[in-house]
Amino acid sequence: MKKLEQLYEGKAKKVFATDDPDIVIVDYKDDATAFNGEKKGTIAGKGVINNRMTNHVFKLLEKEGVPTHLVEELSDRETAVKKVEIVPLEVIIRNVAAGSFSKRLGVPEGTPFKEPTIEFSYKNDDLGDPLINSYFAVALELATWEEIEIIEKYAFKVNEVLKAYFLQADIxxxxxxxxxxRYHGEIILADETSPDTCRLWDVHTDEKLDKDRFRRDMGNVEEAYNEVFKRLGL
Ligand code: C5P
Incomplete structure (x- = not known):
């Protein structure tokens, strides 16, 4: 497979074309942004960690019946993935109150839920990724009801698999x-799963081991990412 021209540069990744029209190469950067790009920085080594961790997690999810875009890890930072049309929804699952949920609803961070929740944000930088519900998504033709149903089913499955995976690492x-x-009409998991996109707390101390350390200027950001990497044996 040949790496060809750059198609896109996002906040944390670059995407390159290949000589196969169905495959692109994702190149993970160390750049970090928060608050819709208002806060910018670098987390040294993050690209390597997020690449490895996403690929490991996606392989695990494939085994558990969740199809993903993963084709092949090519290097420390590069992975060949299926070229998809991204569904413009951020799908968020929560097990414990934190972040925007705590702020919006006045529930203290760390409050566990009786059941996990799901929410959708409309992926739109100009609007700041506003919270929407599934009816909005269908009305705006961001996804069909059939797709929403599949997305919800996969999202809760991802939660089950990941909860157990992190717990064995005391996270x-x-x-x-x-x-x-969308890949040839099928819904598959795309993008990444990493300390950039998950909240991960130490099971004993509740120490934050994720991007909140960067967002909230807590220090020891690289150390936290490395700790997750080490605990997962990646
Ligand atoms: O900020 P909020 O509490 O809504 O974030 C919920 C989860 O989604 C967190 O794990 C956060 O890292 C992730 N997230 C993300 N990208 C965004 C917004 C949230 O990865 N643009």
């Missing part, structure tokens, strides 16, 4: 964001 999965794509 609590508080919440996470995933994205899906």
């Amino acid at each position: 609590k999965l508080i919440d996470f964001k995933i994205e899906f794509g």
Whole structure:
């Protein structure tokens, strides 16, 4: 497979064309942004960690029946993936109150839920990724009801698999964001699953081991990413 021209540069990744029209190469950067790009920085080594972790998690999810865009890890930072049309929804699952949920609803961070929740944001930088519900998504033709049903089913399955995966490394999965794509008419998991997109807390101390350390200027950002990497044996 030949790496060809750059198609796109996002906040955390670059995407390149290949000589196969169905495959693109994702190149993970160390750049970090938060608050819709208002806060910018670098987390040294993050690209390597997020690439490895996403691929490991996606392989696990494939085994558990969740189809993903993963084709092949090519290097420390590069992975060949199926070229999808991204469904413009951020799908967020929460097990414990934190972040925007705590702010919006006045529930203290760390409050566990009776059942996991699901929410959708409309992926739109100009609007700041507003919270929407599934009826909005269908009305705006962001997805069909059939697609929403599949996305919800996969999202809760991802939660089950990831909760157990992190727990064996003494990490609590508080919440996470995933994205899906369309590939030859099928819905598959795309984008990444990493400390950038998950809230991960130490099971004993509740120490934050994720991007909140960057968002909230807590320090030891690289150390937290490395700790997750090490605990998962990646
Ligand atoms: O900020 P909020 O509480 O809504 O975030 C919920 C989860 O989604 C967190 O794990 C956060 O890292 C992730 N997220 C993300 N990308 C966004 C917004 C949230 O990965 N643009």
